[in-house]
Amino acid sequence: MDQSSPRRASRSELRCVRALLRASSAAELLAALLTEGPAWITGEGSALYLLDGGMLRLTASHELPEWAHRKYGVVDPASELPAALALRRREPVLLSPQQTSTDYPNTAAGLGTGLVALAVLPLVVDGDPVGSLALALAHRGAVPQRDVELLETLADVAAHRLAHLLHHVHTADPTAGQPSTELPSADGQLISLAVRSAGAGAFERDLVTGETLWDAQAYRAVGLPPPGPTGRAPDLADVVHPEDLPDVQAALAEALATGGPYRISYRVVRPDGAPWRVDEAGEVMLDVHRRPVRTAGLLTGREWRPEPAAAAGSVAAAAAGARSTLLLALTRSLSRAVTVREVTTALTDVARPALGATSVVLDLVDEGRLMPVSPAVFGGPHRAELNRLHDLAGGVMEHVLTRATPLFSEPGQERPGPGVPAAWTVLPLVASGRQVGSCLITFATERSFGREDRTMYSAFAGILAQSLERARLYDVHHERASELQRAMLPRSLPVLPGIASAARYLPSTEGMQIGGDWYDLLRLPGGLVGLVIGDVQGHNAEATAVMGQLRSGLWAYATDGHDPATTLARTSRLLAEMETELFATCLYVVLDPATGALRAARAGHPQPVRIGAAGAAELDLPGGPPLGVLPGVRYPLAEARLEPGETLLAYTDGLVEVRDEDYDESVQRMLGGLELWTAEVGGAGRLERPEALERLADLLTLNVTEREVRQDDVALLLLHRVLAPAAD
Incomplete structure (x- = not known):
């Protein structure tokens, strides 16, 4: 193959480019970029700056801490901050993990984690700066050149799209004294201006706050006069014809549950009484965790010619069918939820916006008392609002549960106190x-709950109760399974002369089943130390049982003095004789703390990593097949040396494996992070401090603990040879 031929873009990269070209803000x-871009763009702490009034202003961000908003919300283009440097030099600025933690720390909380990398890219079109x-990035070491080139390409696409949108903003306001480079962001202004000539109105729904915004043409599309500069849209239930509302809610529930484009059509109630139909074409946008955060699209109004009047029974049947469709959509959403957290997420992400609700507060019975469930919501302010509502309605919620009968507000009723919602x-x-x-x-607005509405909400309560009961049972079983797994691991590591040690175990969060990862630190005859780590194939009770037998058997063979x-x-022979088809990978290392002499054997397990002043690298240990695969196999015995002050890392593959990423690249990413960590001030010498090894274990598992779903168990064991071994 001609190595000079250009690399073809992957489908995911092309999909990301298309998404960028469709973006409207x-x-x-x-x-x-975060949802369709490469998996190694992690998203947390990402930001987009635009030039405005001669300054770089933070226009959009994702999971950027509040202190960073305050400190870096406005950046002088002449400064030495990365956003300014990248734009001034017209080239990417790559920040290593230690730079992000030491050069740009949260002064209120100390240094950062030390394992976060950042790429800052200039946004330039035809030589003109945009932002x-x-x-x-998930990169822990150097960012490969091919990844840098991909980032530059995506930044070029984003810059051209931003320049196009900014041009339309300027066109819509030609009286401005100079071209404006400020784009409307997620604070409520809309930029879908070009579609107005087609008679379509633009809308935006913030699914986090529940706020809906329309432009002036959207109001005209439904036959309403624009309210003024705020553009805040009326409540859905006040616009959609009552007979069509359940169908609209059902369609929204389906769209929110899956994300992506959707189309719905419904009648609206116009002030002049004219029959009118609105076509809504929009898209549900998901965040990096696949949760719906925003919808945006177009509203087009047209005259509706009613069909001959149907019998009252037919109308009632149609309304009942629409409510059944809504209940079915909500049921499907809740049926996908496995844990209590997932049920509350479905309630927040799908049921709340589909029902047109402002807030949902959920309490569960715990030891005879109602206790609030941690709300699965976005951001602090909304969580505070839910806590306030819970305090306000706690007594009513207990009263209703005792009566086992729903309670509904009535229109026009006097509110019992400040802060009480308009309807509930x-x-x-x-x-x-x-x-x-x-x-x-x-x-948010008063509403009347008719008999059909009350029946529907009562049915929804039953569906929600069944989902929560099932989810609570799952959570209990999963917790017990995790406790069983932990019970079969060492409760603590033994204190042994000449070494320091630290270990971590994190169970899988995907599915009910438990895994077979294990580790051990053994006190061996003659002052030797044994390090064992292994991973039994599978994620079920059998894997855990096999793990327990292997752990006991290996301990017996090791303490008998076998190499x-x-x-x-x-x-391996023991596993082959068990009545199981499972196999296991394993690494066994014997260390003499006095001399540093190290002997090891490996059965299909990842190579251990040596961490020292020179950096971090895998120990090249020859190995054999996993345990139980070939009963009579002989494993090669390898020898090495661990110098004073050096550390050995052993781990299972769940520590580095990332979905849709090559395993070897994941390992190199971890090694790069360790390389940078050792290059910091003090380097590996910091491990002489007692708490430093625990800190390193936390850093190594940081990416795993932050994942929304952990597909595999994770185990790691750190063994550090102290500079001055204590006498036995």
Whole structure:
């Protein structure tokens, strides 16, 4: 193959480019990069700056801490900050993890984690500066050149799209004294201006706050006069014809559950009484965790010619069918939820906006009392609002659960106190005759709950109660399984002369089943130390049982004085004789703390890593097949040396594996991070401090603990040879 031929773009890269070209705001551009871009763009701490009034202003961001907003919200283009440097030099600025933690720390909380990399890219079109783009990366070492080139390409696409959008903003306001480079962001202004000539109006719904914004043409599309400069849209229930509302809510529930484009059509209630139909074409945008955060699209109005009047029974049947469709959509969304957290997420992300509600407060019965569930919501302010509502309605929620009858507000009723929502319902959650909890649903405007509405909400309460009961049972079983797994691991590591040690175990969070990862630190005859780490194939109770037998068998062979190669050979034969088809990978290392002499054998397990003043590198240990695959196999015995002050890292593959990424690249990413960590001031010498090894273990598992879903168990063991070994 001709190595000079250009690399073809992958499907995911082309999909990201298409998403960038469809974006209608700075926030959408950043979201497109995070959701459709390469998996190694982690998103947390990413930001987009635009030139405005001679300064770089933070226009869109993702999971950027509040202190960073305050400190870096406005950047002088002449400064030495990365956003300014990248734009001034017209080239990417790459920040290593230690730079992001030491050069740009949170002064209120100390240094950063030390394992976060950042790429800052200039946004330039035809030589004219537009802004800067900062993206957090999963790279722990040097960023490969091919990745840098891909980032530059995506930044070029984003810059051209931003320039196009800015041109339309300027065109819409030609009286401005100079071209404006400020784009409307997610604060409520809309930029879908070019579609007005087609008679379509633009809308935007913030699914986090529940706020909906329309431009002036959107109001005209539904036959309403624009309210003024605010553009805040009326409540959905006040616009959509009552007979069509359940169908609209059902369609929204389906769209919110899956994300992506959607189309719905419905009648509206116009002030002049004229029959009118609105076509809504929009898209549900998801964040990096695949949760819906925003919808945006177009509204087009047209005259509606009613069909001959149907019988009252037919109308009632159609309304009942629409409500059934809505309940079915909500049921499907809740049926996908496995844990209580996932149920609350579905309630927040799908049911709340589909029902047109402002807030949902959920309490569960715990030891005979109603306790609030940690709300699965975005951001602090909304969480504070839910806590306030819970305090306000706590007594009512207990009362309704005792009566087992829903309670609904009435239009025009006097509110009992300040802060009470305009409309609300409190639903008792009862499953199989057992009290599960209560649910408060609030609305921004007054509404009347007819008989059909009350029946629908009562049915929804039953569905929600069943989902929560099932999820609580799952959570209990999963917790017990995790406890069983932990019980089969060492409760603590032994204190041994001449070494320091630290270990971590993190169970999988995906599915009910438990895994077979294990580790051990053994006190061996003659002052030797044994390090064992292994991973039994599979994620179920059998894997855990096999792990327990292997751990006991290997301990017996090791303490009898067998070398690592013989120990693994005997353990492999033991596994082959068990009534199981499972196999296991394993690494067994014997260290003499006094001399640093190290002997090891490896059965299909990842190579251990040596960490020292010179950096971090894998120990090249020859190995054999996993345990139990070939009962009579002989494993090669390798010898090495661990110098004073050096550390040995052993781990299972769950520590580095990332979906849709090559395993070897994931390992290199971890090694690069360790390389940078050792290059910091003090380097590996810091490990002489007692707490430093625990800190390193936390850093190594940081990416794993931050994942929304952990697909595999994770185990790691750090063994550090101290500079001055204590006498035995």
